[in-house]
Amino acid sequence: MAKLRGTGISAVNYPTGMNLGGDPSQALIHATTSGSFVVSLSSADLGQGLRTVVGQIAAEVLGVAADEIVVDMADTDTGPHCMGTFASRATHRVGNAVRIAALEARDALMDVAAIELDAPVDRLVTDGQGNVLVASDPGRCMRVAEVAANAQFTYGRTISGRGSYMKPKSPVDPETGAMDPDSTEAHACTVAEVEVDTETGQVRVLSIRSAYEVGRQVNPALVRGQIVGGAFMGMSHALYETTEPYYPNDDHKPKDFSEYLMPGPAELPEIDCVVLEEPSSNGPFGVKGVGEMTANAPIPAIVNAIYHACGVHIDDLPVTPEKILRGLEARAAAE
Amino acid sequence: MASVVVSFELNGRPAEVLARPMTTLQSVLRNQLGFTATKEGCRQGGCGSCTVLVDGEPMPSCLLPIEDVAGRRVTTLEGITPIDGLSPVQQAFLDGNGFQCGYCTPGMEMLATALLERNPSPGRDEIVEALGGNICRCTGYQPIVDAIEAAAGAASTGER
Numbered sequence: 087m088a089k090l091r092g093t094g095i096s097a098v099n100y101p102t103g104m105n106l107g108g109d110p111s112q113a114l115i116h117a118t119t120s121g122s123f124v125v126s127l128s129s130a131d132l133g134q135g136l137r138t139v140v141g142q143i144a145a146e147v148l149g150v151a152a153d154e155i156v157v158d159m160a161d162t163d164t165g166p167h168c169m170g171t172f173a174s175r176a177t178h179r180v181g182n183a184v185r186i187a188a189l190e191a192r193d194a195l196m197d198v199a200a201i202e203l204d205a206p207v208d209r210l211v212t213d214g215q216g217n218v219l220v221a222s223d224p225g226r227c228m229r230v231a232e233v234a235a236n237a238q239f240t241y242g243r244t245i246s247g248r249g250s251y252m253k254p255k256s257p258v259d260p261e262t263g264a265m266d267p268d269s270t271e272a273h274a275c276t277v278a279e280v281e282v283d284t285e286t287g288q289v290r291v292l293s294i295r296s297a298y299e300v301g302r303q304v305n306p307a308l309v310r311g312q313i314v315g316g317a318f319m320g321m322s323h324a325l326y327e328t329t330e331p332y333y334p335n336d337d338h339k340p341k342d343f344s345e346y347l348m349p350g351p352a353e354l355p356e357i358d359c360v361v362l363e364e365p366s367s368n369g370p371f372g373v374k375g376v377g378e379m380t381a382n383a384p385i386p387a388i389v390n391a392i393y394h395a396c397g398v399h400i401d402d403l404p405v406t407p408e409k410i411l412r413g414l415e416a417r418a419a420a421e
Numbered sequence: 422m423a424s425v426v427v428s429f430e431l432n433g434r435p436a437e438v439l440a441r442p443m444t445t446l447q448s449v450l451r452n453q454l455g456f457t458a459t460k461e462g463c464r465q466g467g468c469g470s471c472t473v474l475v476d477g478e479p480m481p482s483c484l485l486p487i488e489d490v491a492g493r494r495v496t497t498l499e500g501i502t503p504i505d506g507l508s509p510v511q512q513a514f515l516d517g518n519g520f521q522c523g524y525c526t527p528g529m530e531m532l533a534t535a536l537l538e539r540n541p542s543p544g545r546d547e548i549v550e551a552l553g554g555n556i557c558r559c560t561g562y563q564p565i566v567d568a569i570e571a572a573a574g575a576a577s578t579g580e581r
Contacts, residue, residue: 133521307518311560311564314561315559315561318560342463344463344467350552350553351549351562352549352553354549357561
């Protein structure tokens with residue numbers, strides 16, 4: 087009986103968004119009289135940081151600080167249409183819609199600024215700090231807030247924009263089966279180290295280290311949050327979680343939250359990652375999705391590491407101690 | 422059973438509620454008194470999202486009948502949040518991105534506050550041990566453990 091260590095590797099190629107009869111998201115933006123901007127969405131932030139990220143995207147386009155953007159979201163009674171937060175699509179789809187809406191609002195802003203600054207629209211720039219200025223003569227400058235207020239009180243105009251981004255429906259070719267299901271693909275490679283106790287069948291994950299290629303990162307701290315949290319959840323799916331444990335009968339199934347097996351902080355392995363950026367052609371500023379994929383690559387990496395450690399290859403999740411011990415017994419019997 | 426009047430101290434102020442026996446402290450805080458930081462997760466003491474301090478000790482408020490807190494000192498997240506800004510633990514969670522959806526955060530922060538009160542410079546193992554009853558489904562715990570370490574470090578070097 088021994089504690090055996092092993093290392094496993096896996097790679098994942100993950101689609102951003104999907105295409106079930108067309109996949110649209112829409113956004114509306116308007117300036118308030120104080121010069122801040124409201125982004126209206128029905129999209130939902132699940133905690134991954136969509137609110138922060140779309141606010142950053144709008145701020146980047148409008149040339150204002152991110153805290154000048156108010157994101158009003160998650161109400162399907164009042165917000166413009168969104169298909170939902172799934173398939174790692176939200177930053178890509180909703181971000182595109184917000185970017186397009188912000189561009190239209192920016193045009194409306196610049197039309198007013200051109201009158202106020204007495205310069206052609208194509209000579210106006212923003213500085214990212216909330217100012218509109220004449221490119222060749224930066225002394226001629228106005229606060230975005232002032233332009234927005236004047237638009238409303240002097241010219242009776244709105245500073246607003248509409249954005250819609252849709253991945254059109256792509257039919258399946260009946261001859262070849264070919265279709266175009268996604269918009270772009272992100273990639274990851276994960277290496278896991280495990281220790282298998284051959285007496286108890288227990289597996290301890292020592293480390294999960296990954297390289298991710300996720301297109302342009304709008305917010306690197308949030309990307310890292312997805313990767314680290316996803317690695318833990320992947321480990322949880324690999325070794326612990328199931329609503330259908332293979333007990334002899336259903337009476338032993340978990341009935342509620344307290345009986346559902348999950349790892350806790352004591353099972354936390356070393357988790358680290360590096361992130362590479364290869365911009366996509368169709369995401370806002372080149373983004374790709376980095377959501378669901380983060381829980382995927384750790385699973386085969388852990389299963390492969392277990393095989394490397396003790397020669398037992400399991401293709402039925404979760405890898406419970408019983409499955410390891412049965413596998414070890416089968417190996418011993420075969421020798 | 423008839424309702425009873427229960428008096429206790431809530432975040433340094435006297436509180437008095439009328440509730441049926443076996444109503445949980447969690448329910449009273451949230452539904453009667455409007456202290457919504459304390460979340461209801463599993464209602465079984467299994468997830469820690471309802472953690473509050475009772476006489477300084479972290480407890481799952483979803484398992485605590487309100488009559489059991491009579492005369493005791495209850496502290497919720499609202500009670501450790503300064504009027505301006507954040508407590509050192511809250512600030513460390515914010516700086517370290519120690520949450521995503523935020524549902525577990527009040528419980529985690531109450532637990533961390535109690536831990537650092539008892540042991541101002543815990544080792545990583547002690548932090549992990551203290552967090553054992555609180556579940557987070559988003560972060561993978563790493564940024565939470567890091568944040569508590571950072572809060573302890575900041576306190577010991579007098580940065581906050």
